[in-house]
Amino acid sequence: MAEQSKPAPRGKRERLTQAAVDLAHRQGYRNTTLAHLAEAADVPLGNIYYYFKSKDDIGRAILDQRMGEIAQMQAALAELPTPLERLLGFVEATINNAPLVAERGCPLGSLSAEMAREDGDWTGPAKGLLGGPMAWMEKQFGQMGREEDAADLALQLQSSLQGASILAHSLGDPALLVREGRRLQKWLGALAADSPG
Structure with missing residues (x-):
């Protein structure tokens, strides 16, 4: 050949x-x-x-692509040795996307919200755009020894990132997402220091 x-x-x-x-x-x-x-x-x-x-086929292809991107990011983060480092890496990836998020909105959050309003057969799986990363976060918190409140901590982290993304986009200010991301990284460090084990 x-x-x-x-x-x-x-x-x-x-x-x-x-x-x-x-x-x-x-x-x-x-x-x-x-x-x-x-x-x-x-x-x-x-x-x-x-x-x-059909356009629904295009919607499924978009969803598959975005879900593949989530899987790739989680695979890359899995190479980091501790759950804290993986969570910090996730937040850092969000911070690195701040200029794009401020210009166009969160790629996952915007698509998830829009697909929730559509009638295609992919609207259920579209919940994985935000739900998948949140389940992954919950697993990381559990591995940090926070099994009892892992779901609540994952909800707080995802809500904070998505809220800051909406503000950054609405106000056209990437610094808002960067600032919240840095605060969340300090919060994660403090949580890890207080976690059992």
Whole structure:
């Protein structure tokens, strides 16, 4: 087999999916048309139907992509040795996204809220966009020795991050999310110091 000197171009379905993810974050899933998608992915409009039979199929592809991104982040954080470091890393990733969140909103929170208002068969799984990370946080708190209040702590962490994301987006100020993220990192450190074991 001959060596390829340059990487193969991304497939049309992958380009369409990535364009759909980007458009849904920039202008909302509901406001994204097939024509927008065709233009953004540089694919003829008629070809979209070969890959996606309906807009609901596009919604499922967007959801699958975002859920895959969550899984990748959790896999990367799993390499860190302690639950505290993993939680701190999660918050740091949110802080690093502050400029994008201030401009367009939280990619997961915005999509989750919008999909909750839709009627597609993916609206139930869309709850995993925020619920999945919150369950992961609960597991980390449990591993820190906080089994009894792990669910409450996960709720507090997710609520604080999402609330700060909404404020940063609404006010166009990424510093708000950074400030809350740094406060949460100190809070996590104090919790770990007070945790049994």
